[in-house]
Amino acid sequence: xxxxxxxxxxxxxxxxxxxxxxxxxxxxxxxxxxxxxxxxxxxxxxxxxxxxxxxxxxxxxxxxxxxxxxxxxxxxxxxxxxxxxxxxxxxxxxxxxxxxxxxxxxxxxxxxxxxxxxxxxxxxxxxxxxxxxxxxxxxxxxxxxxxxxxxxxxxxxxxxxxxxxxxxxxxxxxxxxxxxxxxxxxxxxxxxxxxxxxxxxxxxxxxxxxxxxxxxxxxxxxxxxxxxxxx
Amino acid sequence: xxxxxxxxxxxxxxxxxxxxxxxxxxxxxxxxxxxxxxxxxxxxxxxxxxxxxxxxxxxxxxxxxxxxxxxxxxxxxxxxxxxxxxxxxxxxxxxxxxxxxxxxxxxxxxxxxxxxxxxxxxxxxxxxxxxxxxxxxxxxxxxxxxxxxxxxxxxxxxxxxxxxxxxxxxxxxxxxxxxxxxxxxxxxxxxxxxxxxxxxxxxxxxxxxxxxxxxxxxxxxxxxxxxxxxxxxxxxxxxxxxxxxxxxxxxxxxxxxxxxxxxxxxxxxxxxxxxxxxxxxxxxxxxxxxxxxxxxxxxxxxxxxxxxxxxxxxxxxxxxxxxxxxxxxxxxxxxxxxxxxxxxxxxxxxxxxxxxxxxxxxxxxxxxxxxxxxxxxxxxxxxxxxxxxxxxxxxxxxxxxxxxxxxx
Numbered sequence: 001x002x003x004x005x006x007x008x009x010x011x012x013x014x015x016x017x018x019x020x021x022x023x024x025x026x027x028x029x030x031x032x033x034x035x036x037x038x039x040x041x042x043x044x045x046x047x048x049x050x051x052x053x054x055x056x057x058x059x060x061x062x063x064x065x066x067x068x069x070x071x072x073x074x075x076x077x078x079x080x081x082x083x084x085x086x087x088x089x090x091x092x093x094x095x096x097x098x099x100x101x102x103x104x105x106x107x108x109x110x111x112x113x114x115x116x117x118x119x120x121x122x123x124x125x126x127x128x129x130x131x132x133x134x135x136x137x138x139x140x141x142x143x144x145x146x147x148x149x150x151x152x153x154x155x156x157x158x159x160x161x162x163x164x165x166x167x168x169x170x171x172x173x174x175x176x177x178x179x180x181x182x183x184x185x186x187x188x189x190x191x192x193x194x195x196x197x198x199x200x201x202x203x204x205x206x207x208x209x210x211x212x213x214x215x216x217x218x219x220x221x222x223x224x225x226x227x228x229x230x231x
Numbered sequence: 232x233x234x235x236x237x238x239x240x241x242x243x244x245x246x247x248x249x250x251x252x253x254x255x256x257x258x259x260x261x262x263x264x265x266x267x268x269x270x271x272x273x274x275x276x277x278x279x280x281x282x283x284x285x286x287x288x289x290x291x292x293x294x295x296x297x298x299x300x301x302x303x304x305x306x307x308x309x310x311x312x313x314x315x316x317x318x319x320x321x322x323x324x325x326x327x328x329x330x331x332x333x334x335x336x337x338x339x340x341x342x343x344x345x346x347x348x349x350x351x352x353x354x355x356x357x358x359x360x361x362x363x364x365x366x367x368x369x370x371x372x373x374x375x376x377x378x379x380x381x382x383x384x385x386x387x388x389x390x391x392x393x394x395x396x397x398x399x400x401x402x403x404x405x406x407x408x409x410x411x412x413x414x415x416x417x418x419x420x421x422x423x424x425x426x427x428x429x430x431x432x433x434x435x436x437x438x439x440x441x442x443x444x445x446x447x448x449x450x451x452x453x454x455x456x457x458x459x460x461x462x463x464x465x466x467x468x469x470x471x472x473x474x475x476x477x478x479x480x481x482x483x484x485x486x487x488x489x490x491x492x493x494x495x496x497x498x499x500x501x502x503x504x505x506x507x508x509x510x511x512x513x514x515x516x517x518x519x520x521x522x523x524x525x526x527x528x529x530x531x532x533x534x535x536x537x538x539x540x541x542x543x544x545x546x547x548x549x550x551x552x553x554x555x556x557x558x559x560x561x562x563x564x565x566x567x568x569x570x571x572x573x574x575x576x577x578x579x580x581x582x583x584x585x586x587x588x589x590x591x592x593x594x595x596x597x598x599x600x601x602x603x604x605x606x607x608x609x610x611x612x613x614x615x616x617x618x619x620x621x622x623x624x625x626x627x628x629x630x631x632x633x634x635x636x637x638x639x
Contacts, residue, residue, distance in 0.1 A: 041570050041571050041572065042327055042328075042570070042571075042572050042573075044572075044573060046571070070454060071454055071457070072457060073457070073575075073582070073584060073601060074573075074584055074586060074599070074601040076586060076597075076599040078588060078596075078597045079597075091586070093573060093584070093586070093601075097454075097468075097470055097475075100475050100476075102573070104573065123455055123457070124452075124455045124456045124457075124609070124610070125455065125456050125457030125606055125609065127609055128605060128606065128608075128609045129457075129606070132605075136291070149284075150283060150284060151283065151284035151287040151638055151639075152284065152287065153284075160289070160292060161291060161292055167289075167292055167293065167295075167296050
């Protein structure tokens with residue numbers, strides 16, 4: 001059987017061809033000042049795009065004869081709680097295989113309404129990447145064919161990788177806190193976590209009614225506030 | 232007799248002409264925990280819906296709570312069949328962020344370990360494709376040499392599977408003579424075994440008829456789905472991170488990239504097989520290069536980066552500077568520059584990427600793993616649409632789906 005190589009990408013011309021400068025100029029020519037914050041951390045061209053233009057920028061980078069960014073390496077999100085109106089950044093890593101050059105661009109969106117256009121029409125790989133981003137950060141990808149949780153359980157009501165949530169799942173009622181070194185007054189810092197009606201009524205380290213010990217075994221929803229006398 | 236219906240049937244289930252089959256999370260043919268709900272028309276697959284996340288361990292959230300040197304243990308458990316590659320990829324990411332330059336001997340030792348891991352991963356995949364098509368013997372022939380690879384890991388770092396190997400800047404100890412002896416034994420004996428394994432499968436009529444034409448993918452679709460690694464190379468695209476963005480001195484080595492044409496299971500098998508031969512070639516070259524270091528140079532196994540590389544324990548107990556460095560590193564008081572870095576390595580399944588954002592603190596602000604298995608498993612429904620159930624099983628095993636890497 002003859003081996004035919006369909007895409008010989010290893011013959012990329014690493015000497016001249018496309019540089020970060022060229023890409024930056026082409027982008028600035030096409031999108032003027034809407035693309036901003038150009039940086040090159042560790043040699044990788046990074047810039048920011050307003051969230052309504054993410055598809056236009058990606059389509060331009062994909063279709064252009066010189067730019068040819070036809071590979072979406074990665075799509076993820078980052079949460080910056082301090083930045084008002086720009087809390088969630090969706091980061092796209094693109095790769096031009098033929099010229100062997102990568103770039104990264106970011107789209108900022110407010111956490112109150114984190115809508116970003118989906119990239120699935122252009123890159124099929126964005127399907128699960130966006131589902132994962134939705135699962136972790138709650139970014140709503142407008143136009144996604146199947147936007148539901150992928151790695152966490154479907155019943156989860158919150159987006160765990162946001163910075164306000166601690167590492168440990170606070171909604172667990174099956175854990176015996178005494179076994180984890182938490183007693184009355186607990187090591188767990190009291191965080192005002194609103195995680196759904198099923199938990200609000202239960203005794204636990206976050207509800208002051210609990211005085212530690214195995215009382216979580218006999219709590220029922222809606223019965224929070226029972227006084228448990230310490231022994 | 233009146234028939235009381237105790238079971239509430241779903242809507243339209245009596246009129247439905249397809250069968251729903253749950254290729255459930257626990258199944259002998261799914262190598263890992265992931266689920267497929269197949270709609271079958273007789274034996275042909277009409278659609279496949281995947282469910283992943285059974286082994287999701289929240290690595291990305293965990294990584295935000297751990298200093299850089301503690302994240303290595305998380306990376307082991309991504310693709311656990313070739314965990315040293317993930318470890319080295321993480322160390323390279325940290326070194327890129329911190330600006331640590333590793334000496335050549337460290338690079339060559341890392342190359343040896345990474346290529347051994349690649350052989351180990353491909354051995355599992357190829358022999359398991361054999362097992363899934365009914366040929367168990369090949370698996371047993373090669374497992375003995377996989378054991379030898381594990382023994383080499385054990386000599387280097389102490390563990391066999393989840394290796395937690397190396398440090399930022401190099402290795403935790405020099406390779407012992409025993410490690411080199413085992414490596415020589417491997418290099419001497421393994422080629423014959425691989426040839427025997429090839430003889431069992433490559434021109435085996437039954438194997439070829441099982442795998443040729445099963446789960447093919449066109450090169451454009453593969454690129455659009457973000458395929459990397461052997462699965463992409465089987466489709467005809469010669470993209471290899473070791474050549475495109477060389478790391479750890481891969482540019483010093485001569486090797487070829489085996490490429491297929493149709494992207495079906497047979498091509499994937501052949502590509503992985505060819506890569507094992509290339510890995511052997513690289514290991515031999517690297518071993519020769521390592522042997523060329525003499526005297527004091529042969530004792531170098533880490534970079535000179537006292538801010539990030541833990542000093543020797545005996546120095547910590549006797550020398551003041553070492554004690555101070557040890558304290559600073561462990562308590563997280565060394566300079567971690569803020570910034571963001573993306574580093575990728577060629578893992579057993581493709582481009583394993585680490586996107587690390589540091590805010591200057593001892594733990595990452597954000598760490599995201601680009602996991603090739605997760606990315607290419609999306610294409611499974613497209614790969615198996617219209618094929619028979621047995622082809623779907625073979626496709627699943629030839630894709631080399633590792634649940635740890637899928638879920639992180």
